[in-house]
Amino acid sequence: MSSEGIDGFAGEATSKALGRSADDGAGERPSGMIGAVDNVLRLLALFNESPKIRVNEASRAMGLSRSTVHRMLTTLSYHQFVEQDEFSRAYQPGPALIDIGLAVLQNIEIRVVARNALLRLRDETGETVHLGLQRGAEVVFIDSVESQQTVRTGSRIGWTLPSHATAAGKAMLAQLDERELDKIYPDEALESATAATVRTKSELRDQLEEIRRRGYAVNDGESEPDVGAVAAVVCDRDGRVRGAISVTAPRVRADVEWEREVGTAAMRTAKQLGASFG
CATH class of the missing domain: 3.30.450.40 (GAF domain)
Known part of the structure; x- marks a missing residue:
């Protein structure tokens, strides 16, 4: 398989894995999956659909309580993976998340x-x-x-x-x-x-x-x-x-x-x- 084919398959698989809803069958989940990590990754994957995340919208999309989503966003904000817009109060990608994305793109580009x-x-x-x-x-x-x-x-x-x-x-x-x-x-x-x-x-x-x-x-x-x-x-x-x-x-x-x-x-x-x- 070509590198392009591998990358495309991996991207599709990652999108499906991270973007699934809370209603998906539990039987599809690996036995060793860590629920809290899974929720954080699903939350970050919402940036694929919108440049900003609002607590209410994320809560509905993920099937989690507002307080749970808010705690995850607060933790991500502390580590600069997200930052909150002072006017809309919505969350957007932070410098740490952007730096990681740019580093990955740079590595792909130079290869x-x-x-x-x-x-x-x-x-x-x-x-x-x-x-x-x-x-x-x-x-x-x-x-x-x-x-x-x-x-x-x-x-x-x-x-x-x-x-x-x-x-x-x-x-x-x-x-x-x-x-x-x-x-x-x-x-x-x-x-x-x-x-x-x-x-x-x-x-x-x-x-x-x-x-x-x-x-x-x-x-x-x-x-x-x-x-x-x-x-x-x-x-x-x-x-x-x-x-x-x-x-x-x-x-x-x-x-x-x-x-x-x-x-x-x-x-x-x-x-x-x-x-x-x-």
Whole structure:
């Protein structure tokens, strides 16, 4: 099934699951379902039908008491998932809910835009190529295109790895200032993924300075002992970091010359990809 077909099916299934009425048969509910969570998700799903939620209308639509709906909205408001209009007293999506939606859309957008770039870089280097996003002290890999060589590194889709132990993570960390870096790494000591992982923030700072000078980041067995990698950051036209492209290979092929050649190719691809974003 294509990704478009999967996404369409998932969206339809989610809409049906969250938008069902209280009159639906209880036999359709999974045995492990948490009723309170189910009610909150059904409440949020009402935004699919209207830009604003009123307590009375939500109460009728969900078959719940006004007091129950009001308590749910109060809780969501506290966490900024909804906010109340001071004039109409109706509730509308809050900044936290909007940020989540935008983040999901951004991730989908960069995957779609980046796919051909990943394929071209895979064909140019002959190695596996990944697309990663920074999430604080971690990198989450949202797409991969595997090498066609018999001995190769595999896909990392769905993997989460320490930022300071990956080429992709370090490429993005290099875009931060000292204050932002200290917020992510408040302590001097860093956790090690392998024996080669950078162990202190001071050493990490030195590596980030080298990355800024060179233009690409290197991982020499720091996240996986037998894997080498290079990565370049993807910035849009306004200079905002949108992600990082990394190329991984078995360390037997990832020597210094390989790092230099693939690093140059990764930087070129990242620059071209970044120009695709407004």
